[in-house]
Amino acid sequence: MHRTPGIADLLYAYANGDMDPVEHAARVLEEIRRWEPKVNAFISLEDPELVLEAAEDAGKRWKRGEARPLEGILVGVKDNISTSFLPTTAASRMLDPYVPPYNATVVDRLLERGAIIHGKLNLDEFAMGSTGEFSAFGPTRNPWSLDRVPGGSSSGSGACLAYAGCDGALGSDTGGSVRLPAAYTATVGLKPTYGLVSRRGLIPYGNSLEQISPMARSVRDVALLLEAIAGWDPGDATSLRTEAPSLSGLKPAEPGEVRVCVPRGLPELAEEPVRKAFYSLLERLESEGASVGEVEMRGVERALPAYYTIALAEAASNLARYDGTLYPMRGESGEYWRYIAQARGRGFGFEVKKRILMGVYVLSEGYRDEYYVAATRLRRLVRDEVLRATRGCILATPASPVMPPRLGERIGDPLKLYAMDAYTVIANLAGVPALVQPAGFHEGLPIGVQFMAGRLGEPQLIRLGLLVEELTGLAEVVAG
Amino acid sequence: MNEDWCSTVDKLSALARLELGGDERERMCREVKVIAEYLRGVGEALKGVEAEPLYHVWEEESWLRPGGEREPVDLAWVVGSDRVDEEGRLKVPWREVK
Numbered sequence: 029m030h031r032t033p034g035i036a037d038l039l040y041a042y043a044n045g046d047m048d049p050v051e052h053a054a055r056v057l058e059e060i061r062r063w064e065p066k067v068n069a070f071i072s073l074e075d076p077e078l079v080l081e082a083a084e085d086a087g088k089r090w091k092r093g094e095a096r097p098l099e100g101i102l103v104g105v106k107d108n109i110s111t112s113f114l115p116t117t118a119a120s121r122m123l124d125p126y127v128p129p130y131n132a133t134v135v136d137r138l139l140e141r142g143a144i145i146h147g148k149l150n151l152d153e154f155a156m157g158s159t160g161e162f163s164a165f166g167p168t169r170n171p172w173s174l175d176r177v178p179g180g181s182s183s184g185s186g187a188c189l190a191y192a193g194c195d196g197a198l199g200s201d202t203g204g205s206v207r208l209p210a211a212y213t214a215t216v217g218l219k220p221t222y223g224l225v226s227r228r229g230l231i232p233y234g235n236s237l238e239q240i241s242p243m244a245r246s247v248r249d250v251a252l253l254l255e256a257i258a259g260w261d262p263g264d265a266t267s268l269r270t271e272a273p274s275l276s277g278l279k280p281a282e283p284g285e286v287r288v289c290v291p292r293g294l295p296e297l298a299e300e301p302v303r304k305a306f307y308s309l310l311e312r313l314e315s316e317g318a319s320v321g322e323v324e325m326r327g328v329e330r331a332l333p334a335y336y337t338i339a340l341a342e343a344a345s346n347l348a349r350y351d352g353t354l355y356p357m358r359g360e361s362g363e364y365w366r367y368i369a370q371a372r373g374r375g376f377g378f379e380v381k382k383r384i385l386m387g388v389y390v391l392s393e394g395y396r397d398e399y400y401v402a403a404t405r406l407r408r409l410v411r412d413e414v415l416r417a418t419r420g421c422i423l424a425t426p427a428s429p430v431m432p433p434r435l436g437e438r439i440g441d442p443l444k445l446y447a448m449d450a451y452t453v454i455a456n457l458a459g460v461p462a463l464v465q466p467a468g469f470h471e472g473l474p475i476g477v478q479f480m481a482g483r484l485g486e487p488q489l490i491r492l493g494l495l496v497e498e499l500t501g502l503a504e505v506v507a508g
Numbered sequence: 509m510n511e512d513w514c515s516t517v518d519k520l521s522a523l524a525r526l527e528l529g530g531d532e533r534e535r536m537c538r539e540v541k542v543i544a545e546y547l548r549g550v551g552e553a554l555k556g557v558e559a560e561p562l563y564h565v566w567e568e569e570s571w572l573r574p575g576g577e578r579e580p581v582d583l584a585w586v587v588g589s590d591r592v593d594e595e596g597r598l599k600v601p602w603r604e605v606k
């Protein structure tokens with residue numbers, strides 16, 4: 029393990045002339061050349077010459093005093109977020125090599141602020157997975173241990189940060205898809221309040237649950253990225269009419285003002301090393317003066333099946349658009365319905381097909397009330413419980429019940445795979461923000477902790493995250 | 509029992525317009541059964557609980573509800589003015605076919 033400068037450090041160094049963006053970009057490209065054959069974090073990479081040219085332009089802007097907020101920062105973007113200058117495949121044969129006609133709003137916002145987007149990052153196909161193994165372009169490996177997964181679905185986002193192949197990354201989080209990778213790669217992921225970040229240009233999976241989410245190697249850097257991409261977008265009907273929150277200047281919380289609650293019984297679902305790291309961090313917070321208690325929350329123990337029921341139903345509806353006519357994959361038959369079934373059969377991987385079929389099942393006549401409507405009723409219960417609990421404290425849980433699994437260890441059993449999301453889906457069902465950051469290491473493998481606040485409670489999470497970072501010392505760490 | 513689930517999978521594949529190849533059908537029969545039984549557990553948590561369905565976490569502030577404020581989005585703003593004709597209709601295809 030060693031440390032590498034994060035976004036805030038780089039901006040400071042550029043501003044003072046201590047580092048040149050070209051020198052930095054060349055270093056990042058070198059890390060990519062060194063690690064990518066082993067890790068497979070990127071699906072497509074921008075031409076290195078173009079990246080260096082953009083860095084040169086950034087350097088000139090810094091010298092002229094015209095630098096924008098993220099001038100010369102290299103950001104990787106998950107490949108289910110539309111870019112008009114690089115293919116956007118969602119890691120699926122169905123879309124390869126689709127190039128969208130427009131940029132997602134978040135991509136435009138990053139570019140307007142001077143960030144350099146140097147590649148598109150690997151993921152589970154259509155963001156459906158928790159390990160990063162369901163990509164049509166091959167699995168991503170965890171730089172901390174190459175026989176382990178980096179978590180998913182934003183597997184490339186976590187992995188590129190963990191080997192310093194990017195300064196920041198965008199992922200998307202439907203049920204934990206940036207927070208599991210953050211936990212498994214010793215990085216930081218923040219799923220924002222539902223509606224705070226525009227979803228325009230995000231290839232949809234579960235519309236009512238997902239948010240484009242920033243990842244970085246420190247809490248400060250995640251705050252900088254979120255500040256850049258958040259805020260109302262008239263192109264997304266679910267976008268909140270609110271200004272981007274001011275986060276980058278926040279100071280760490282004073283321990284005495286922190287109140288943390290643990291949902292009763294939830295941490296006990298986790299493996300022993302995870303529980304140990306979690307409680308050890310809470311003890312540390314308490315010894316510094318924070319208040320740590322427990323809270324009873326009805327329904328959260330069944331949040332996982334409720335989440336999957338809703339996500340699968342939304343997936344089946346969303347993926348109906350891939351009919352072999354509008355996107356690259358085609359069928360062969362001259363018979364219309366057969367042609368569509370062929371194109372879909374060829375274009376989707378097994379996990380995606382399974383989720384579509386299950387989505388159709390839970391929405392079918394005769395099953396709809398028993399499955400889908402029951403799940404939406406439980407969702408109300410969970411949301412109301414989370415909103416009630418977060419009025420008085422910040423909720424804390426482990427980020428994942430298990431340590432980073434070995435490749436192949438979980439994907440054979442769908443229930444074992446889904447169980448990895450037990451802690452993270454709660455925030456998606458409730459629409460509240462959730463931060464995952466490193467809590468510690470066990471036998472060289474990272475362990476993450478999750479904090480959840482009430483709606484638009486991102487500033488509280490950032491302040492607590494900064495305090496936790498001071499206590500653990502685990503910011504800007506990279507593998508190798 | 510698995511045969512029952514295989515007939516369910518066949519019906520679902522037809523509804524979803526999805527062809528299953530190789531050993532996918534057999535594997536799907538096993539996994540769909542396991543997942544369906546697991547998801548049915550949601551109902552148990554609701555015994556004795558009064559809760560209306562929730563489809564959107566910000567339901568009380570949805571602008572799509574009657575009476576809510578909602579400004580129409582201009583098509584040219586979304587796709588770019590070069591892709592919209594004089595009458596405000598979308599021009600397709602968006603790229604030139606060579």
